Amino acid sequence: MSETVIRADDGTFAMINVFEVEPEKQKELAEVLSEGAEKFIRHRPGCLSVNILTSLDGRRLVYYAQWRTKADIKATMADPDVQFYRDKAALLGKPDPHAFTVFAVHHPED
Template sequence: MSETVIRENDGTYAMINVFDVEPEKQQELAEVLSEGAEKFIRHRPGCISVNILTSLDGKRLVYYAQWVSKADIKATMGDPDVQVYRDRAAALAKPDPHAYTVFAVHHPEN
């Protein structure tokens, strides 16, 4: 995997999946998703990076993956090994996945 960089108009795609999770299940969900990313997703063609963010209140988890193409995302989601982790995650929390492109990036002035 490469480093996560967010830029406008770079041609990449982001798959962002926001999970609503019970606080007592957030850690387990993060571990399941991290395991799936380590074992399978990061090795898939077109994968740039996978990032897993956990909310401080324990009620949400954001899965942010960058991809070279929408076709790479679709092919990965069709992989039976990946589907096992998708299903395990869905048993722990309510997922809401969508593909995105970057509209704008703003940085403070130096």
């Protein structure tokens, strides 16, 4: 089973896009992004995982994708199929995308 693993200093990159969305459009936005991830993004070189989180108030959606390199992110964003889903999502909510690295991870003691 594949799963998302978050580690500091592992050399990976995260593309995090926080969308502001009207509550009545949140589910549709999640479906559009999930479809794009399933059809195209998860098959792109360097993609490690794609996670879509919806806020309980319905006003935000977080798209969290992990990548091996910044170049993989850039190449993916240049793909016309990916741009189609990016543009479709932007019609449903206001995106605010940024690339990140993990600074620290904290867990409770076992």
